Amino acid sequence: MAAFRGPKVPNAWLWRWRRNPLRRRSDALEAWIVLVAGALTVLGGVLVGLLATQSVEHGLARQRTEWHSVLALLADDVPKPTASATGADIVWAEVRWTAADGSPRAGQARVSVGSRAGTPVTVWTDDDGRLVTRPASPSQARLRASLVGILMGVSAAGVPFIGGRLLRGHMERRRMDRWDEEWQRIGPLWGRKTG
Known part of the structure; x- marks a missing residue:
């Protein structure tokens, strides 16, 4: 089996960088x-x-x-679900709080089902007093x-990898087209007899 592989060449993967008369x-x-x-x-x-x-x-x-976390108060009662309704234990409801500048604010926050108006709820706000998610x-x-x-x-x-693959594919197609052209010229000459 080793006879068909040929001699081992050190750093065979660098063949394109070495001087070689067959290198294009x-x-x-x-x-x-x-x-x-x-x-x-x-x-x-x-x-x-x-x-x-x-x-x-x-x-x-x-x-x-x-x-920042701010203490808000629930604006309205959150009714408990009826026996026929299947729902979550947490729902969205309106809450009110006072911003850092003293202005009153209102918004939607998640609260427990069955909570009464005035129940304290922790909400998160930015420096302008707008509701944000918990950081x-x-x-x-x-x-x-x-x-x-x-x-x-x-x-x-992925961009340079795919770009390199596409460029190499284009070069390979060009190389194959050139070989086809050369074969069209040289192939018919093989049938001639020299005499």
Whole structure:
């Protein structure tokens, strides 16, 4: 079996970079395309992923410092569900609170079913007194940032990878077309007898 494989050549995958009389210009160009596309895939993916992760972590940390919990009061009674109705234990209802500037505010918050008007409810607001969701904890922020970073890194790495594959495919089709043209010229000469 070893006789059919031929001699082992060290670093056979570098054949496009070595001097060789059979190496074509397109082989060297393809080697450069593979090198550049590979470098851009790895470096671009890692760089974009890290930047996206840092950006998301920074934004979520800023939310933790700027958003505040405020005590709001339930505006109306929340009736208990009837026996025939199947529902959740938590529903949306109107609550009222006072913003940091002293102005009265109202909005929708999730409250327990059967709560009475005036029941205190904790809501989260931004610096302008608008309702916001509860900010992510540091561990939730790390998880979200990591997932976004991975998604962005893979997406960014896909662009040069796919671009390199498309360019190599185009070069391969061109090479095959040239071989077909040469075969059309040379093929009929093989049938001639020299004499």
